[in-house]
Amino acid sequence: MIASDFMNFSSLVARATIANNKVHLDGKAIRRLIDGTPPAHNFIEQNFDGVFYTRDDLKFLDRISGNIRQLQDPYEQALAFAALFRSCLKRQPRGVFTISGDLSHYDDGRRDLRLSVEEHFLEQIEVYNNAVFDNGRRNKALRSDIFQLSNERVDLVYLDPPYVPRSDDNCYTKRYHFLEGLSCYWQGLPIDKTTKVKKIAKRYTPFSYRKEAVDAFDRMFGRFAKSKIALSYSSNGFPDLDQLVELMGKHKSSVTVFEKPHRYHFGTHSKVARANVVEYLIVGQ
DNA sequence: GAGATCCCATGGGATAACTT
């Protein structure tokens, strides 16, 4: 099995859970991770004070960033990163990095907002340790643009591309930039200090632009013309369903659409008009 | 079964940038 993602942080999660068949974080590794020696760098504290988290959380993130890199085994490292990312998500209201500053009005009393990032981290290590299993195969986790992947044949490919929304930038960088930066300690990812949430620049992908998305889908389906394709998509995306079915039909003799109504509970303020969507699984073979 | 907890590829308004 091969997993690949456009973003680094999510490919690390895949390395921890998909590529990794047997490595767990044991007590010794955990003690090394939370070692309290003051960190050699304080990039996170310097850049995100007053933006996300408490000062203690930020110090912990600087410390853990150094300690993770002391682990020798890449699967141990990946497990620690996966646990760290999930800790950061749970400690951030709504799990996104689009809001900053005083977030007390988001506090609805939930436990996730009371725990420190470090307390979450210890819990999430157990969560990820319990998620490790051996499927009896050699699996890979890659970080790649879909068009840069080697031409390896796969029986079935599950595609979950970004989509162009009708009025916004859809790129995940907007919501998860903090995790992407954290995954490499912002090495080579300069922060745009003019932004309130201290974003990094999003990487280019044709899937984000109306003018290029149709061609990108066409090329992507062509790239997997010899595999069964399962494409995950939504009715509030662009291109629309008819266009996607037609595009897949250029490369596949049979295209089947499965639909499931869904209501988002995230942007649910009264003026949100598109919370009701249809989720699609478009299968070509 | 009732209450607590947790999850969520979000959406709209304003404005900037780009097209024709």
Next chain:
DNA sequence: AAGTTATCCCATGGGATCTC
């Protein structure tokens, strides 16, 4: 100059699942 597309910031809660 008007229309279209891209970007930035920030506001928002119901239902599935868990716990007792």
